[in-house]
Amino acid sequence: MAKHLTQADVEAILSIIYAWKDQKLTWEGICDASASVIGKKPTRQSLNANKLIKEVYKSKKLTLKAHGPVTPKPSSLTMAGDRIARLQSEIENLKRKNSILLEQFVIWQYNAYKRGIKEHQLNEPLPRIDRERTE
The missing domain is CATH 1.10.10 (Arc Repressor Mutant, subunit A)
Incomplete structure (x- = not known):
């Protein structure tokens, strides 16, 4: 195995x-x-x-x-190094944001479980907006 x-x-x-x-x-x-x-x-x-x-x-x-x-080719090594540094920084930032969102999801998941909300209730589509209606 x-x-x-x-x-x-x-x-x-x-x-x-x-x-x-x-x-x-x-x-x-x-x-x-x-x-x-x-x-x-x-x-x-x-x-x-x-x-x-x-x-x-x-x-x-x-x-x-x-x-x-x-395969993008930069015009110089300095530009390539700058781009690599920028992309690595962006990747770290996105990883941090993803981690925060995953933590938030776990909190929501626990709270939904605690209040007895079922998965099919969470996955219901949003209500349709009727823009032709006047009130």
Whole structure:
């Protein structure tokens, strides 16, 4: 039986998917690329079972399908270094925001559970706005 993926393994696999440059992105390709990074070759099923990996995989696959592999070339190393620093800062900021939103979601989830609100009630669509009505 395959070992479960740790949070560090998931982060490493996500980095591999984000950096994927080939036109063809496959689960098997990710498994092979992950083996050297995390020390073991994960199965396609274990990668597909992780929601975050699955969503990033689908997003990257759609991006590659629509635009192909993107390799921007800066005009100088200074500009490249500045861009890398800016993007790393942006990534850290987005990770922080994502963490805050996940914490907020857990709080909402607990409060909904505590008050007996069911999942189907939370997923009800918003009411339709009737703009033709005058009062």
